[in-house]
Amino acid sequence: EAQVTQNPRYLITVTGKKLTVTCSQNMNHEYMSWYRQDPGLGLRQIYYSMNVEVTDKGDVPEGYKVSRKEKRNFPLILESPSPNQTSLYFCASSLAVASTDTQYFGPGTRLTVL
């Protein structure tokens, strides 16, 4: 089944404790992206990757890191999480840059930083 998977789905952590949220897709998509969703703000793009080893900042990259060592995986790293990073996070992928394809979203990761 074609899908985008994220782990963990729920995470409660404390300020400053490094964490990684994994994202994997099995559709051979080139483009992958991370978003955060907050009430009243819609979805805001954190980082995106157009292909392996190619990443770029979205609108809200502060406090986050990403890497794209393999085509299928695009982990989101919070080196020192803070309470303002409490949010619902979505990973998404699409076929290719300049593609007419839509994005396919993972199930989401609800993160709480205490």
Add this chain to the structure above:
Amino acid sequence: ELKVEQNPLFLSMQEGKNYTIYCNYSTTSDRLYWYRQDPGKSLESLFVLLSNGAVKQEGRLMASLDTKARLSTLHITAAVHDLSATYFCAVDPGGSGTYKYIFGTGTRLKVLA
């Protein structure tokens, strides 16, 4: 600043009625996307609109794009309860450029029986 604005933000409507959700964007873009999100769920793609004048329909939903006015509409015909969800529009302002996506804040639709 690139902005995508949706209105209304909240919409409560009776079954059987028609209504339109508007999506205005502030940057040049040839591509606009509509997504649906059910409560507690992920986003699901509804439409991809690729050019000026594009119109797409699926069931009771019809989306259109006017790139000159920088406006997309999502029209709901004879609403049913199953359409209750939050609807997002999103713009890819880069075309062959940045490939950043900008989402609207969403329209939360509630269809009352």
